[in-house]
Amino acid sequence: MDFDKHALRQVLLVACAVAGAALWLRHGVLEAGLLPRDCTSGGEPLLCLLKDALVQGFMHQRVGWLSLAAGGAAFVLGCRRLAWLGWVSGLLGLVFYSYDPAAVGTLLSLLVLVAAQRQHRHGERKAA
Secondary structure (H helix, E strand, C coil): CCCCCCCHHHHHHHHHHHHHHHHHHHHHHHCCCCCCCCCCCCCCHHHHHHHHHHHHHHHHHHHHHHHHHHHHHHHHHCHHHHHHHHHHHHHHHHHCCHHHHHHHHHHHHHHHHHHHHHHHHHHHHHHC
8 A cells, every 4th residue: 555645644644743742741741740730839830831731621522622623624625724633633632531522523634634635646647
């Protein structure tokens, strides 16, 4: 299977980088206790801000819903930029406890990314 032909190489590289960074943040930072437990006492403001941003990102499955919205819009509109947003946020959602909406958003985004590359290459062949 030719990875360049189906635009999978770029998608897989981004997936590995995003998933690796998300797993490191989840297991190496959040669950390892590297961030302050109690941010009410005015400890490290930057670390508390980072912790709050990470926790708020996956509370109420916000990252997963972002992926689903972006992936659905990308699928309907055929927009690669929305598909990339859905793909990356979906991978984050799969790591950060937003499985249900993130899985659907990720798959819809992946369909758009692969189909758009195929159409682009098919158009190049027709022009030649």
